[in-house]
Amino acid sequence: MDNLVSLMSNINQSNDRHSEHSLTAPVSIHDMTVAYQRKPVLWDVDLDIPEGKLVTIVGPNGAGKSTLIKAAMDLVPKASGIVKFYGKTYKSQRHLVSYVPQRETVDWDFPIDALGVVTMGRYSNIGWCLPVRKKDKHIAMEALERVGMSDYAHRQISQLSGGQQQRVFLARALAQDASICFMDEPFASVDAATERAIVEVLTELKQAGKTVVVVHHDLQTVPEYFDYVIMLNMRVVAHGNVDEVFTEENLKKTYGGRLTLLSEAAERFARQGKSH
Amino acid sequence: MIATHTLSDVRITLPSWEEFLHVVLLEEYNTRVVVLGVMALGLASGLIGTFLVLRKRALTADALSHATLPGIVIAFMFMVGLGGDGKSLIGLLIGAFVFGCIGVLLILAIRSTTRLKDDAAIGIVLSVLFGLGICLLRIATDLPSGNSAGLSGFIFGKAASMVASDAIVMVSLAIFVSICTAFLFKEFTVLCFDSSFGSSQGWPCLLLDTILMTLVAIVTVIALQTVGLVLAVALLIIPAASARFWTNSVKKMLISAAIIGVLSGWLGAVVSAVIPRIPTGPIIVMICGFWFLLSFVFGADSGMLKRQVQRIRLNRKIELQHLLRAMYELIEGSEKESVTTYSIVSKRSWSNSHVNALLQRAKSGGYIEATGSIEFRLTSFGSSEANRIVRNHRLWEVYLINYADIAPSHVDRDADMIEHVLGTEMVHQLEALLDHDDIIDSPHPLGGATS
Structure with missing residues (x-):
């Protein structure tokens, strides 16, 4: 019993120490381990995500990139660890966080139009049992406009292209007007126009002082699109500003033997870095 | 009565025009009760069935309705054991509800603890619990005390025996389900479309799922008497599935499903009242099927013709x-x-x-x-x-x-x-x-x- 008490107080102390350390960070992850059934997918993740930056999470398939953001938002259970948003729990800061899931996670045959999906971003603001207000429709429409989709507001979602669907998802997150935005592979199999529209919105969000965390797989565009990189392969290999951390050495550590194709790209970045 | 007919006895006497009008114009009290009750049931199941179909839980509801049989029989035995004749409808329906919920929980348990997927879990639970129910029913019929004659009516339904109080229960159910649908429209929509986004927004998706399945269980249990547990799920699925052919919005789909449910109920009750010896439950389901066919071909949104x-x-x-x-x-x-x-x-x-x-x-x-x-x-x-x-x-x-x-x-x-x-x-x-x-x-x- 005494042991348990001292253990508890130890944990509390470490919590306190941690929250002192990162009260201002939009997201601070401390000692987080996540396991699906028997197989751990993330080990001892420990990092602070800086405010007002475009942050990307890169790593090979199965590295736990999506799991990291899902666990941060309590969508999957954590085996251990604490995640704080501006020093408080996710539960109390939920209104500050928006989320763009992978496009494949929903049934696009669902009977709803683009505006309807975006309006869902307003639901938690509206609250239980109350109907959607005019104001919410207006905000949703504005969000659609920002991603260049206002012409498609009343189009059934199955009639949109993959890139347009992705933009609708992005608009739903914009409609929440959150200060932290998590995006899971927003650039996966989208057309060039969508990629450009998304990048534009990301830049706008950054200028408005928001923090954006993007799970990403295209290493080539990392230096162009992002300020801060988290390199992940079941544990955090490196994290920091792109120009300091996104090096060939760290890429090799992250991708291991699988980097044959990618090492070429890394070399190019290294050269670019020197020429700057 | 039934024993006097044989399989070769296929005479179906068509009614005269006067008899027909008599029924259609609801001049008879009994017909009025049945028609009203069945229409209310159609409304309730159309509404809640829409969310059931959108949540892709149609087969879970089928397992739920089959799982009610052992519940009904056990409730009967329990009441007989307490010294009654086991005929309390409320008691039987509570038994049905409890076992329906147990069935759903078993499916969830199998799915989350094994590698089996939904379909296999549903197949196992549905057949095993229904089998258990049939065995128990056999034992119940052999019980010396109690009157188990009505129990088998739950398998295929006996709408004709509906009395005024049953119809009132169904109308209240329809009102209750309509209110729930109106108030939880937004919540159910986000649950069905994108539950992980919903969770990230703080909607308690587990609770919402529970509310949805509980409403489904209540509607199923109340539908048991009318359409029977084998066909109960048809009332939930078919109107909603038909409605999907007509519209691309959840709101309109709800309204269309409710209308199709009400029309099927009304037509089914009238047809079975006009043509003697046609059972109400199955005819309602067949009429639902007819609406489905119509919607499939002529549906204004995604019908085959269009x-x-x-x-x-x-x-x-x-x-x-x-x-x-x-x-x-x-x-x-x-x-x-x-x-x-x-x-x-x-x-x-x-x-x-x-x-x-x-x-x-x-x-x-x-x-x-x-x-x-x-x-x-x-x-x-x-x-x-x-x-x-x-x-x-x-x-x-x-x-x-x-x-x-x-x-x-x-x-x-x-x-x-x-x-x-x-x-x-x-x-x-x-x-x-x-x-x-x-x-x-x-x-x-x-x-x-x-x-």
């Missing part, structure tokens, strides 16, 4: 565009203004008669005009259309060649398909991307002269 018409229209549009493009390319770079049928035939894999039909269509559409018996030229309208089509086509070709790493010889087929769906937005972006505003030379013209 889809076929759209497909034919698109094909015709594509063919017309192909014709205009072929004519444009024949004229392009030459002094000629008009082209012959033969030159068009040689450009495409079309038959003579097909080309003639196409030319007639283009002519009546004002795209082309005849300059001789087999010579045609583009009108100014047709010419500007052809210009636009060819431009889109070539922009797309160049885009694919430059940006998508596709060998130029493979581009044409894809471009043929996609140019017809290229929106203005895309074209503007391609133009900006490619720095082309005018018509550009086709990387490889129609007719394969390049290779």
